[in-house]
Amino acid sequence: MPSESSLRCQVLVVGAGPAGGDLARRLALQGVDVVLVDRLSDLSRSAFSSAALPIETMEAFGLPAEVVGSRWRQWQLIGPGSASRSWASPQPLGVVLDFGALRHWQADQCRRWGGRVQLGLHACSSHQEGERMVTVLRRSDGRTLRVSSDWTVDASGQARALLGDPPPAQRPRDGLVGAAGLEWLLRVSPACWERWADRLSFCLGSDWVPQGYGWIFPMQPGVLKLGVCRLLDPQRQQPPLGGLITELGRRLLEPGTGGAAFEVLDRHGGLVRSTIRRRELHQRGRLVGLGDAVSTANLLGGEGIRHALSSSAVLAPLLQQALAASGGQASAQRALQDYAPQLRRALGWRWSLSGRLARRTWLGLHGPQADGRLDQVLKGLERRRAEDLSALLFGYRFERYGLRAMPYLLGWR
Ligand SMILES: Cc1cc2nc3c(=O)[nH]c(=O)nc-3n(C[C@H](O)[C@H](O)[C@H](O)COP(=O)(O)OP(=O)(O)OC[C@H]3O[C@@H](n4cnc5c(N)ncnc54)[C@H](O)[C@@H]3O)c2cc1C
DSSP: OOOEEEEEEEEEEEOOSHHHHHHHHHHHHTTOOEEEEESOSSTTSSOOOOOEEETHHHHHTTOOGGGEEEEEOEEEEEOSTTOEEEEEOSSOOEEEEOHHHHHHHHHHHHHHTTOEEEESEEEEEEEEETTEEEEEEEETTSOEEEEEEEEEEEOOGGGOTTTOOOOOOSSGGGSEEEEEEEEEEEEEOHHHHHHHTTEEEEEESTTTSTTEEEEEEEOSTTEEEEEEEEEOOTTSOOOOHHHHHHHHHHHHHOTTTTSOOEEEEEEEEEEEEEESSOOSOSEETTEEEOGGGGTOOBTTTTBOHHHHHHHHHHHHHHHHHHHHOOSHHHHHHHHHTTHHHHHHHHHOHHHHHHHHHHHHHHHHOSSHHHHHHHHHHHHHTTTSOHHHHHHHHTTOOGGGGOTTHHHHHTTOO
16 A cells, blocks of 8 residues: 655745746745655656746846757747748847756755755645645655645646636636647757747747747757647637647748658647636635746736746745744734735736737637738837837837727727
8 A cells, every 4th residue: 555754844835837946946045944846757857838038037037047048139920921020139138948947947956955856746635734734745656745834835837736726707807718838849950940040930820820829939059949829719619739830830841841851859738827817816824826826827928937936036035924923823824915916016017918918819810800900010010129029028018009009909999
């Protein structure tokens, strides 16, 4: 019969993604007795995120060069149809991270600062016993580990393994919105690499990816990321992502080669699920949600790493205060009551606006009429600088283009 072992700590962090890894390293640095666990037995496996970020993120969150796959300084938007537009900056505008390397580095930092990291552990349940949390984790051989902690953090991403999904929304606009993504890591020839290096390239329009978008990002020299992502729409029958990505590779990377212009090194993918208004519970007793588990991923560009890191920057000092609170349960709870409002402020009002825009834009992008509207929007951007596109797509600064015009441009009215 599988045996059971147990462990005590101050904070248990479930999920070694960008959010959990960052929180664990911050807490360990401050001397907190933290345990970081993940169901993956190797953090370089299942590196499902394309991990494109604006350059400022590196400094803002103290990320080292070793987690960077490549840098980029151009935007390239292909489509609708055969249109192609690009914007270049003399300076680097961003990075494409090696997602596996990021998770490794965070876990390693946690260990170096005295935290414990245990991999290959699947969190099954957690409950509160008095003023402590008890979390049950299972290894692949069936053995279980019971962790008793002052606080447990659910950083398990969109799976929300411990907090669970928010209850069905009373109003549809408050419910979870999901997007599914699929990505291939490709080895390509030096000439092909040059063609796509230094830039983020997106394919937009219903003839590329209905209700979503495709992309090519540069990783290390000779390696590209090719991906497709689209919002889930229960009202429509959607073509399989596998067919869409194959077609994208054929159209973008194989013209004139007769096929086989690349070797697929890895195939991965995943879901992004967020509520747009982020009104869900961030905490239940001594269980707290972090990163995608509390909807920090933004659906406009399927972007969540920066926001996951923001959530841990907000939560870390509050958890420390809660651990230091001497007045028992009530004062510990009080220390965390600012978490959700502080996180909302950190994400800003533009985050929520862009989520609404994402839902309208992507769900509506399924035919020539929507393609025509999108083309108009992109035409309007042609005279802008590459930095302006970054401010729009990463800073969500839509108001620069006239907030009043946006609903018309995107067909809301
Ligand atoms: C295809 C795709 C492309 C993307 N591209 C980008 C991009 O270019 N830029 C960007 O910023 N964002 C991108 N994202 C989104 C981004 O990856 C996420 O928003 C981000 O990783 C969220 O971080 P997190 O730590 O909250 O959750 P996650 O990264 O999902 O980490 C959660 C961790 O919890 C673990 N876990 C889950 N359940 C359990 C359990 N029961 N027990 C133990 N461990 C568990 C998982 O193994 C995982 O390691 C992309 C997402 C996808 C799917």
